[in-house]
Amino acid sequence: MTSPYASLPPRNFWRSGVAGASVPTFPDIIHPRFDIARDMRIATAGSCFAQHVGRFLRSSGYNVIDAEPPPPGLTDEEAKRFGFNLYSARHGNIYTVRQLLQLTFEAFGRFAPGDSIWHRNGRYFDALRPTVEPEGLRSIEAVQRQRARHLRAFGRVLLDADLLVFTMGLVEAWVHQPSGTVYPTAPGVVADSDKPADIALHSFDFLEIRTDLLRFCAFMRRYNPKLRVLLTVSPVPLTATATDDHVLVATTYAKATLRAVAGRVRQELDYVDYFPSFEIIAGHPSRGRFYAPNLREVTPEGVACVMQHFGAAYGNGAAAEPAATPQPEEEEADEKVICDEVLLDAFAPRAASMA
Amino acid sequence: MLRLCIIGASHVPALADGWARIAGEGGMEGVIPTFFTTSFDLMEVRSGVLTIASERHRSLFAENGATYEVQLNRQDAFVIAGVGRFKDIVTVYDHSRGESHAEPRPGKHVVSDACFEAAVLGLMREDRAGRFARMLRAATQAPIALTSVPMFRSGALTYPKLVRRLSPLREAGDEVPLAGLYRSMRQRLYGDDFTLVDQPPETLQSPAFTRDEYSIGTVPHKGRMLYDTVHMTGEYGALALRRCIDWARTSVAAQAPA
Numbered sequence: 001m002t003s004p005y006a007s008l009p010p011r012n013f014w015r016s017g018v019a020g021a022s023v024p025t026f027p028d029i030i031h032p033r034f035d036i037a038r039d040m041r042i043a044t045a046g047s048c049f050a051q052h053v054g055r056f057l058r059s060s061g062y063n064v065i066d067a068e069p070p071p072p073g074l075t076d077e078e079a080k081r082f083g084f085n086l087y088s089a090r091h092g093n094i095y096t097v098r099q100l101l102q103l104t105f106e107a108f109g110r111f112a113p114g115d116s117i118w119h120r121n122g123r124y125f126d127a128l129r130p131t132v133e134p135e136g137l138r139s140i141e142a143v144q145r146q147r148a149r150h151l152r153a154f155g156r157v158l159l160d161a162d163l164l165v166f167t168m169g170l171v172e173a174w175v176h177q178p179s180g181t182v183y184p185t186a187p188g189v190v191a192d193s194d195k196p197a198d199i200a201l202h203s204f205d206f207l208e209i210r211t212d213l214l215r216f217c218a219f220m221r222r223y224n225p226k227l228r229v230l231l232t233v234s235p236v237p238l239t240a241t242a243t244d245d246h247v248l249v250a251t252t253y254a255k256a257t258l259r260a261v262a263g264r265v266r267q268e269l270d271y272v273d274y275f276p277s278f279e280i281i282a283g284h285p286s287r288g289r290f291y292a293p294n295l296r297e298v299t300p301e302g303v304a305c306v307m308q309h310f311g312a313a314y315g316n317g318a319a320a321e322p323a324a325t326p327q328p329e330e331e332e333a334d335e336k337v338i339c340d341e342v343l344l345d346a347f348a349p350r351a352a353s354m355a
Numbered sequence: 356m357l358r359l360c361i362i363g364a365s366h367v368p369a370l371a372d373g374w375a376r377i378a379g380e381g382g383m384e385g386v387i388p389t390f391f392t393t394s395f396d397l398m399e400v401r402s403g404v405l406t407i408a409s410e411r412h413r414s415l416f417a418e419n420g421a422t423y424e425v426q427l428n429r430q431d432a433f434v435i436a437g438v439g440r441f442k443d444i445v446t447v448y449d450h451s452r453g454e455s456h457a458e459p460r461p462g463k464h465v466v467s468d469a470c471f472e473a474a475v476l477g478l479m480r481e482d483r484a485g486r487f488a489r490m491l492r493a494a495t496q497a498p499i500a501l502t503s504v505p506m507f508r509s510g511a512l513t514y515p516k517l518v519r520r521l522s523p524l525r526e527a528g529d530e531v532p533l534a535g536l537y538r539s540m541r542q543r544l545y546g547d548d549f550t551l552v553d554q555p556p557e558t559l560q561s562p563a564f565t566r567d568e569y570s571i572g573t574v575p576h577k578g579r580m581l582y583d584t585v586h587m588t589g590e591y592g593a594l595a596l597r598r599c600i601d602w603a604r605t606s607v608a609a610q611a612p613a
Contacts, residue, residue, distance in 0.1 A: 068464060069450075070474070071447045071450045071451040071464070071466060071470065071471065071474035072446055072447060072450060072474060072477075072478060073443070073446075073447055073473070073474035073475060073476070073477030073478035073479075073481075074470070074473055074474045074477050075477060078473050078474075078477065082466065082467070082470045082473075133466075133467045133469075133470070134469075135467060135469050136467070137454045137467055138454050138455065138468075139454075142454040142465070145458070145465055146454070146465040146466075149463075149464060149465050331516045331517060331520075334516070334581050334582070335584075335585075337574075337576050337581060340365075
């Protein structure tokens with residue numbers, strides 16, 4: 001009788017797939033379920049590692065949606081400080097699947113968050129994305145106005161996208177008990193709630209996260225049947241845990257849970273795929289080489305390695321395509337001509353002109 | 356005697372025309388203006404001389420009898436025309452509304468005033484005229500005043516190519532805060548090193564728009580007329596130049612040894 005392993009490819013064996021590979025390259029580590037074409041409209045969201053994914057996709061010429069672009073004039077650094085140029089909409093980091101689900105439901109009028117506006121030093125903050133305006137806004141109305149526009153933009157992103165790349169980061173979250181609203185930060189970190197006692201820590205388990213992810217996928221596919229989802233798990237460890245566990249134990253639990261959910265949901269839904277950035281960065285074959293000295297932040301080399309694998313699997317090498325040169329608007333073109341014409345006048349001799 | 360060098364690109368001709376109008380007036384005796392006009396990209400300062408970087412343009416200017424070199428130490432004061440464009444504020448406003456602005460139309464983003472101001476400042480920093488001003492500041496200790504590009508002519512509010520961008524300023528009632536922001540951003544960018552000479556108030560129809568009668572209106576180009584929104588007449592130039600001369604007299608007098 002032939003062993004069922006006998007006909008398997010090298011990628012299925014540790015000796016050839018990992019130990020024999022020239023780590024940190026893992027040939028054939030990804031078997032994509034679907035192609036990612038350059039003209040696909042891609043949305044990105046998730047925890048902070050997702051920013052790297054979005055940046056890579058944009059710089060590689062993929063069609064990444066930006067429904068809330070920054071005002072002209074901001075440098076990239078300034079834009080990021082105000083929550084732009086990070087994801088396809090200006091929602092800041094989405095650390096938990098519940099947060100993604102609630103934001104989606106809210107954008108489609110199915111959820112109304114509780115205690116959604118916090119304050120500090122006389123300024124008001126959107127509690128669901130408190131870092132996008134680092135100094136807050138002047139009034140509750142301004143926050144509401146801004147959020148209403150953000151929700152419309154995020155709803156458009158989900159309806160327009162062919163692919164959502166979502167990076168799962170945390171299982172711990174701070175939850176408003178009366179409404180179930182999940183926040184990306186604890187009260188008191190960026191801004192303050194009027195009723196902090198209503199907000200408590202919750203650690204989502206496998207079943208909750210799986211259910212949330214399935215609900216999100218099912219809900220969105222009703223509105224956008226072409227939407228596919230590419231899941232990743234952030235390799236960035238927790239900065240801190242509010243549970244009783246040691247932060248290393250809490251990190252392992254969180255990542256294991258998220259990784260398990262991603263694997264399970266991939267098995268359940270054929271339009272969901274998983275990209276192993278977590279394995280590439282955090283797996284012991286990489287010997288921690290992709291972490292900064294604090295053993296938390298991922299180095300640029302680590303990001304590059306992940307993206308190299310991504311490009312090899314999905315993007316035919318993902319060579320960057322030159323960005324199109326922006327064409328001036330007709331009004332701008334006229335203005336330049338006018339200035340040139342007026343300038344010509346300066347060539348004429350003038351009585352007062354003298355060196 | 357007051358030797359005043361007026362430097363700039365397309366906004367200098369109005370000032371030169373203005374000088375032709377006021378040169379013979381009482382009080383202008385002893386004022387010796389020099390108009391140095393070319394694209395800001397072509398201007399350079401070499402060994403204390405303001406000149407034109409391109410040899411071809413220098414020759415062209417020389418052939419036409421236009422100024423192509425200015426010895427900086429032979430001038431008492433400088434005016435740089437066209438530093439700062441209200442258009443930059445309009446560009447940001449066209450994209451986003453600050454928290455203190457009126458309720459925007461659908462499609463506009465809402466940002467904090469801090470974000471709005473950072474964007475405006477970013478665009479204004481890109482101004483070639485501003486970069487030249489810094490170059491000149493490094494080359495001379497003489498007083499330097501900056502005048503901005505005039506506000507759009509009010510007729511631009513009905514001009515088809517601009518009405519979408521400009522009319523919301525007025526309809527929303529945001530002209531005053533935006534004109535105020537423009538002034539404060541110019542002050543922030545240039546206030547420490549230069550004197551800012553404002554647009555003559557009598558030429559303004561409102562805080563953000565210039566009275567139509569001061570605009571040159573149209574510019575001929577290849578057999579058709581292009582609608583001009585920010586270049587002004589000699590009458591405007593005369594009013595603006597008077598303010599610059601008043602500033603220069605005061606500044607030079609203040610610098611003179613007791």
